[in-house]
Amino acid sequence: MTLDSINTSKAKFNDLALHIARNWGVGQKEKNNRVAICISKGYRKIRINNGYGIEKILSDKETKEIIDRYFIPKFKEGEYFEGTFDGLEALVSTLRQKINSK
Numbered sequence: 001m002t003l004d005s006i007n008t009s010k011a012k013f014n015d016l017a018l019h020i021a022r023n024w025g026v027g028q029k030e031k032n033n034r035v036a037i038c039i040s041k042g043y044r045k046i047r048i049n050n051g052y053g054i055e056k057i058l059s060d061k062e063t064k065e066i067i068d069r070y071f072i073p074k075f076k077e078g079e080y081f082e083g084t085f086d087g088l089e090a091l092v093s094t095l096r097q098k099i100n101s102k
């Protein structure tokens with residue numbers, strides 16, 4: 001999802017992103033396998049909220065590496081669609097590899 005600066009203050013961006021991730025019904029409740037991505041172009045912020053079920057597969061460190069490697073470089077070039085696409089592709093690919101290797 002994208003959050004405009006009208007929706008929240010920069011200081012409360014992370015809180016709102018987490019609130020939305022927990023309350024929008026993303027993923028399967030019983031598995032707590034949500035991955036919610038929140039982007040604010042105006043604040044130049046991105047947050048990925050992994051449910052506890054995903055954290056068992058994909059650590060916060062790995063998630064940060066994906067943000068830094070796939071999202072941010074394209075965002076810095078003003079290519080938000082491409083950065084989001086590349087980041088999503090990396091997330092899905094990483095999760096798929098980890099799940100299939102079990």
